[in-house]
Amino acid sequence: MTIERGDRVAIDYVxxxxxxxVFNTSRYDVAVEHGLFDAQERSEEEYTPQSFVVGAGEIIEGLDEAVVGMAVGDEATVTVAPEDAYGEFDEERVRTYDPEAFESMVGADPDVGLHVHAENGLHGDVVAVREDAVEVDFNHELAGKTLVFDVEIVAVE
Structure with missing residues (x-):
């Protein structure tokens, strides 16, 4: 049975x-091999096939579209351009704050790499700290990047 929009599928991916x-995987052995596994953040049991409904917008568009027409056991390498993944990098999503204002909003000293949650629901990372300014990048960490996925269809419902 070939996959159609509306089918629930499960894929193993790298x-x-x-x-x-390698930046992410559903496979524990690959995570360990590439230094992605951190026992304090994730358990071995959490590395399982990714399940989603095709065409429902539950995963990035380029990967969602790529599985249409595949079947259980099929494997493919899928290249996904930024516009079909997490979008292009947008300079306007890098915001500059006064250090004192930043500290009062976040409740922490600014430090490069600090992950912040804005009241408007955005998430960002502090990318620069100067005496007069704190820069926070609200782009997705994979924005502007072409992604390559090795996928295997492991189930179709």
Missing amino acids: GCFEDGT
């Missing part, structure tokens, strides 16, 4: 950047 660097 997500890489174009240079081959």
Whole structure:
């Protein structure tokens, strides 16, 4: 049975950047091999196939569309452009704050790498701290990147 929109599927995947660097996977052995597994953040049991309804917008568009027409046991390498993944990097989503205002909003000293949650629901990372300014990048961490996925269809409902 080939996959159609509306089907629930489960895939095993390895997500890489174009240079081959693995950034995410559903496979525990791959996570360990590429230094992604952190026992304090995630257990081995959490590495399971990704399940989603095709066409429901539950995963990035490029991967969602790529599984249509595949079947259980099929494997493919799928290259997803930024516009079909997390969008292009947008300079306007990098905001600058006064250090004192930042500290009062966040309740913490600014530090490069600090992850912040804005009241408007945005998430960002502090990317620069200067005496006169704190820069926070509200782009998704994978924005502007072409992603390559090795996928295997493991189930179709």
